Amino acid sequence: MIVPSRPARTTLALVLAWVVLVAAFTALSVRSAVDRAAVEVDAMGRSLHRLVSQRAAQHDAHLTSLSALALATRPPPLHEIDQVAATILRFYPRITAVDLLSLPGGAGAPDAPAVLTSTRSPTGNAVDPIATATAIAGTAPGATTLIATDAPVGRYRLAKKLPDSEGRLALVLEIDAQQLFDGEERPVWAALTLSTGDRTIVALPATAGLGPAAPSWLPRPHFEKALGSPNQPLLLRLERPLALADLVAPGPFATFAFASAAIIVLAGLLMRQRHMAKRARLAAAEAQQRARIREHEARLAHASRVNAMGEMASGIAHELTQPLTALLSQSQAALRLAAADAAVPSAVAEVLAANVRQAKRAADILTRLRAYVSRTPPRPAVCDLNALVGDVAALARIDLERRSIILDLPAGAPAPLAWVDPVQMEQVVHNLVRNAADAVETRPMGDRRVVVKTEVRGGETRITVADTGCGIAEDVLPRLFEPFFSTKADGMGLGLPLCQSLVERFGGHIVAANRPEGGAQFTVVLPLASGERRAEAAE
Known part of the structure; x- marks a missing residue:
C-alpha cells in the first residue's frame, strides 16, 4: 500500500x-x-x-x-x-x-x-x-x-x-x-x-x-x-x-471561489511555515535540553564541592570551639578578678564583659553552623525582631563605619514578635545587610545608606532591608534566588538561596524589588507569633 x-x-x-x-x-x-x-x-x-x-x-x-x-x-x-x-x-x-x-x-x-x-x-x-x-x-x-x-x-x-x-x-x-x-x-x-x-x-x-x-x-x-x-x-x-x-449568482460565486482558493493557498503556505518553525523550535528545544543537562551536571559537580566545603566547615567549627571556650573561660575569670579589685578601671570591666558576650555569641554561631551542616533541626522561639536587628547592627557596625556607610534602624512599635530560630534569622538579616553595603559602597560618600526597618502589617511581621545603590537589573530579578547564580565576580551564588531556605523553614518568604526612588529592597515576611507561643515563651 x-x-x-x-x-x-x-x-x-x-x-x-x-x-x-x-x-x-x-x-x-x-x-x-x-x-x-x-x-x-x-x-x-x-x-x-x-x-x-x-x-x-x-x-x-x-x-x-x-x-x-x-x-x-x-x-x-x-x-x-x-x-x-x-x-x-x-x-x-x-x-x-x-x-x-x-x-x-x-x-x-x-x-x-x-x-x-x-x-x-x-x-x-x-x-x-x-x-x-x-x-x-x-x-x-x-x-x-x-x-x-x-x-x-x-x-x-x-x-x-x-x-x-x-x-x-x-x-x-x-x-x-x-x-x-x-x-x-x-x-x-x-x-x-x-x-x-x-x-x-x-x-x-x-x-x-x-x-x-x-x-x-x-x-x-x-x-x-x-x-x-x-x-x-x-x-x-x-x-x-x-x-x-x-439561486446562485455567477458573479459572487466566482468571486468567492477565487477568494477562497487564494485563502486556502495562503493557509497552505502558512501551515508549511508553521511546520518548519515547529521543527526549528523542536531543534532549539533539544539544544536547550542538552544545555540544561550540561548545566545540571555542572551544578552537581559544584554541589559536590560545596558539600566538601560543608564538611570542612564542620571540622573548622569543631576546632574553633576549643579556643573559643578557653577565651570565654579566661574572660569570665578576668571579669571576676576585675569585679573583686576596686582598682581596676570600669572600662576594663566593660571590655571584658563585651568579650564574654561576643565569645558566647561566636560559640552559639559555631554550634548553629555545625547543626546546619549536620542537618540538625532548628530551635525556634519567640523572637523580638527589633532586638534581633539591633544585634546584627552591633556586629556589622564596625565594618559599615569603616566603609562610611550609614545604617538606619527605624524600629517597629510595638515590637514585632516572630516564631523563628534567632541565630538563623540573624544570619539572614546579616547577609542582606552585607549585600546592601556592597551595593552602596561605590556611591558618593554622603549617599551610602542602608535602612533596616521592622513592622507588623496584616498579621505578619516584616523586616525590610533597603539601600541607595543602583538597584537590580530587570533580567536579574527573576534569578536572584537561583542556587549558584551571582552577579559578583567572586560570589558563589549561595547567600540568597540560603536566606530563602532559612526563612521558608519558619513559614515566611523573601521578596526582592527595586525602589521607585532608586536602590534595591529586600522584604522578609514572617508569620506573627501567636498568643499561645507568646504565653509559652513567657513561662
Missing part, C-alpha cells in the same frame, strides 16, 4: 477544504435566495389578496344595491334595473353581464325559469336560466351562490335569490375573473391561480424568462389564502418558479 507523503496529504486536505467551502457558500446562497423569494412572494401575495378581496366585496355590494332596486316595486322596475346595470358594466369591465331571472313557485311566477331582463357587455354571455335555477334551488332567500362555468374559461357567476314576498326573483352577475388582476399589479415572475373547491377558474403562468430551471426537489416559494368575501369562496395562490440564476 502506497502512503502519500506529508506534503501530498496536506495538499489533498486543502483541496477538500476548498471544495467544502465552495459547497457551503453554494448552500448558503441557495438558502438565502429561497428565503428572499419566499418573502417577496408573501409580500406580493398579501398585496394581491387585499386588492382582489376588495374587488370581490364590490360584487357583493352591486348585488345588494340591485336587489334593493328590484324589490322596490311590484312588478320590478326593469328599465331602471337595466340603466343601473349598464352603469355598473361601464365602470366595472370585469362584470360582463347582469341578469334578472324569474323562478317558478311564486305567486304569478312562470312554471319555468325565465329571464326578465338582461344587460351585458360585448363579451358577456347569455345566462342559462334552467341551470342557474337548479344551482340555487336549495338556497335560502337572500343567499348568494358562486357558480363556476365551463365556458368561457376564466369566468364565474354570482347568483342571489331575492328575499321577495310575492314572486321568486334572482339576480345573476357574470364576472371575468382574469380582470380581477390588472396587468401592472400581477408579478411577471409568478404563476397565479384562482380556484373554488376542485375547480380552477384562472390559471396564469409566469411570463418572465426564467432560464435554466432550479432542481425540482427545491421547495417553490408560494402564497395561498382564501378571499375575504364569504359569498365568493375563491382561493388565491401565487407561486414563484426558481431558476439557477436566482
Whole structure:
C-alpha cells in the first residue's frame, strides 16, 4: 500500500477544504435566495389578496344595491334595473353581464325559469336560466351562490335569490375573473391561480424568462389564502418558479471561489511555515535540553564541592570551639578578678564583659553552623525582631563605619514578635545587610545608606532591608534566588538561596524589588507569633 507523503496529504486536505467551502457558500446562497423569494412572494401575495378581496366585496355590494332596486316595486322596475346595470358594466369591465331571472313557485311566477331582463357587455354571455335555477334551488332567500362555468374559461357567476314576498326573483352577475388582476399589479415572475373547491377558474403562468430551471426537489416559494368575501369562496395562490440564476449568482460565486482558493493557498503556505518553525523550535528545544543537562551536571559537580566545603566547615567549627571556650573561660575569670579589685578601671570591666558576650555569641554561631551542616533541626522561639536587628547592627557596625556607610534602624512599635530560630534569622538579616553595603559602597560618600526597618502589617511581621545603590537589573530579578547564580565576580551564588531556605523553614518568604526612588529592597515576611507561643515563651 502506497502512503502519500506529508506534503501530498496536506495538499489533498486543502483541496477538500476548498471544495467544502465552495459547497457551503453554494448552500448558503441557495438558502438565502429561497428565503428572499419566499418573502417577496408573501409580500406580493398579501398585496394581491387585499386588492382582489376588495374587488370581490364590490360584487357583493352591486348585488345588494340591485336587489334593493328590484324589490322596490311590484312588478320590478326593469328599465331602471337595466340603466343601473349598464352603469355598473361601464365602470366595472370585469362584470360582463347582469341578469334578472324569474323562478317558478311564486305567486304569478312562470312554471319555468325565465329571464326578465338582461344587460351585458360585448363579451358577456347569455345566462342559462334552467341551470342557474337548479344551482340555487336549495338556497335560502337572500343567499348568494358562486357558480363556476365551463365556458368561457376564466369566468364565474354570482347568483342571489331575492328575499321577495310575492314572486321568486334572482339576480345573476357574470364576472371575468382574469380582470380581477390588472396587468401592472400581477408579478411577471409568478404563476397565479384562482380556484373554488376542485375547480380552477384562472390559471396564469409566469411570463418572465426564467432560464435554466432550479432542481425540482427545491421547495417553490408560494402564497395561498382564501378571499375575504364569504359569498365568493375563491382561493388565491401565487407561486414563484426558481431558476439557477436566482439561486446562485455567477458573479459572487466566482468571486468567492477565487477568494477562497487564494485563502486556502495562503493557509497552505502558512501551515508549511508553521511546520518548519515547529521543527526549528523542536531543534532549539533539544539544544536547550542538552544545555540544561550540561548545566545540571555542572551544578552537581559544584554541589559536590560545596558539600566538601560543608564538611570542612564542620571540622573548622569543631576546632574553633576549643579556643573559643578557653577565651570565654579566661574572660569570665578576668571579669571576676576585675569585679573583686576596686582598682581596676570600669572600662576594663566593660571590655571584658563585651568579650564574654561576643565569645558566647561566636560559640552559639559555631554550634548553629555545625547543626546546619549536620542537618540538625532548628530551635525556634519567640523572637523580638527589633532586638534581633539591633544585634546584627552591633556586629556589622564596625565594618559599615569603616566603609562610611550609614545604617538606619527605624524600629517597629510595638515590637514585632516572630516564631523563628534567632541565630538563623540573624544570619539572614546579616547577609542582606552585607549585600546592601556592597551595593552602596561605590556611591558618593554622603549617599551610602542602608535602612533596616521592622513592622507588623496584616498579621505578619516584616523586616525590610533597603539601600541607595543602583538597584537590580530587570533580567536579574527573576534569578536572584537561583542556587549558584551571582552577579559578583567572586560570589558563589549561595547567600540568597540560603536566606530563602532559612526563612521558608519558619513559614515566611523573601521578596526582592527595586525602589521607585532608586536602590534595591529586600522584604522578609514572617508569620506573627501567636498568643499561645507568646504565653509559652513567657513561662
